[in-house]
Amino acid sequence: MTATDPALTALAQRWCALSLLHGRIESHIERALESGHGLSAREYSLLDVLSRQHDGPGGHLQMKQVADAVVLSQSATTRLVTRLEDRGLLTRYLCATDRRGIYTDVTAAGQELLEEARPTNDRALREALEEARKNPDLAPLVQVLEGETASV
Template sequence: MGIKDDAVEVRAQGWRTLAALHGLIEAELERSLQAVAQLSVVEYTVLDALSRQDGWHMRMQQLARATALSASATTRLVTRLEDRGLLTRILCADDRRGIYTELTPKGVDLLEEARPSHDAALERALAGAHEVPELAPLVDALPRLHARV
């Protein structure tokens, strides 16, 4: 087994670890968000992304990228949230193909209501993952990516 093969195997193992941790966290968030706000993880992701956006509006395609979803899934996701009154579609004046989505006050409220639960669930999930030997190193590495210090 040469150096090159090692690199391949190391990448594969890294990916498996990443996928496993992702799965754990997503499951925990899903349970938590569903319980507290009847939101799925992607739905929360949309609301959160919009809330961290200047003016609280984003275009469909930005949303698709932010959620790693297809265009069609994004359309229906936005429709779903719009039907619940959590955001609104706003036609784009300068580019009439484009559509902005914007949080409604109700959307902001629900997000603020869900956020503490989300954050707690994330913390729980990471703590739980840290107990799994294969996942612990990644859990430790994660906060170092963006730490201020």
């Protein structure tokens, strides 16, 4: 493929549309969570990921897995965990079988804040998608996200 290849150009345009949609959604959710609950979208995402852990074999995520789940570097994830730990929303502890492993759990206060923020997150997501649906370049992506059959 060359830079003038129509297939590559169309792919690049779809990538730009996807990037724009992501940015708009994240920005809308960020404002809603920050104003309503004092949480950033990343903080909410981290609390959500960690709240889905369970006890038992394979039930806890290592920091690398957490970083991958929230799409941050390990160092950025560690800083984020520290901020939430300082606020009493998370706690860290050593793995019982491997003292090098550190796990993170959501505290009761973190779980309570997450449950309060979840409807705000969901509402903001719905609002952002409804707004994006009005843009002809973004509407097909919204359809795909919502599980509707559409070719993008």
